[in-house]
Amino acid sequence: MKTGGCHLKKNLQIWTVVILTLFLFPVIIQFIPEESKISNSKIIKENALIVYASNIVEEEVPDEEPEMIVEAEPEQKIGNLLLYFTHSTEAYQPITKNIDGKVAVSHHQTENVIRMGDKLKAQLDLYGLETDTFKKAVPYTRAYQDMRPYVKKRISEKEYDLIIDIHRDSVGPEKTTLVHGTERYAKVAFVVGTDNPNYKKNEAMTNRLKEEMEKRIPGITRNVIPKGGAGVDGKYNQDLHPNIILLELGGIGNTEDELSRTIAVIAESIKEIIDQIEEK
Known part of the structure; x- marks a missing residue:
């Protein structure tokens, strides 16, 4: 207890x-x-x-957004130009001699007016001009007749503001060379076929280019040479378009430096003409 x-x-x-x-x-x-x-x-x-x-x-915290990629807009080209070469193998003796190391020749498969045309196209591209080059080789004899269907076809496929058939004159450097200041230039001549019923239009555009070149380098052009009648082609396919210009770029004895300086003047003059056309 x-x-x-x-x-x-x-x-x-x-x-x-x-x-x-x-x-x-x-x-x-x-x-x-x-x-x-x-x-x-x-x-x-x-x-x-x-x-x-x-x-x-x-x-x-928002979801991370994917990085935006802004694509650059393609450069807007102006004008429509066509360069072609009826006598495509015409060459310059100083250039062919430097290339081959042989006696100078007046015709060459690669060192010819086509290469000068490529230089002109490059200059026109820098100005934002839309430029096509047509490089069709035809036999030297009957060259204008053989070239005609090809030029006609190209013109039917696209509308061009200016078309230039580039040649080289056969006369010597004493007639085709200009000394301006301290620089030497290859002089340019023009041919207009008067058997074309509308040749006045081609002549007007030719004179327009000649005048623009003269504004920049006085004396850089020679004459506008009218050709028609027996013994010559007389049309030079200029009847296919009112703005076809036949241009003789220098002569057989001009150097590449002389030609290059002149090509720069041609390009600048063409740019001025195209700008005027675009404004209208």
Whole structure:
């Protein structure tokens, strides 16, 4: 009986402590310093804020957009020009001699007026002019008749503002060379076929190019040579289009430097004419 009384006494003591603690806790908590409460509360709030901010950042980051590639617009070309070569193998003796190291010849398969035409095209391209080159080799004899169907076909396929048939004159350098300032130029002559019933239109465009060249380098052109009647072609296919110009670029004895300087003047003059056409 004594042992049971001891257990009962201990139980009563435990319950007494528990009950006192529950009643006294509200009183005790009032004596805890306010700073301690604020600090604990602040830590809880800051932790909550940090977590919340992290979530917001994740939600606000947009998906990475693919990089935009802006394609450059193609250069706008102006005008429509055609270069062709009825006598495609006509060459310049100083050039062929330098290339082959042999006695100069007046005809060559590669060093000829076609290569000069490529130089002119390159200059015209720099000015933004749309330029086609037509390189069809035909036999030298009856060249205009053999070339005619090819030129006619090209003209029917596309509308051109200016067409130039590039040749080389057979006269010597004393007639085809100009010294202007400190530079030497190959002089240019023109041919107009008067058996073409509308040759006046070709002549007008030819004179237009001649005048533009003379404005830049006085004396760089020779004459506009009219040809018709017996013993000559008389049309030179100029009847196929009112703006076909037959141009004699230098002569048999002109050097590449002289020709290149003249080609630059021709290109600049053509650009001026095309600009005038575009304005209209």
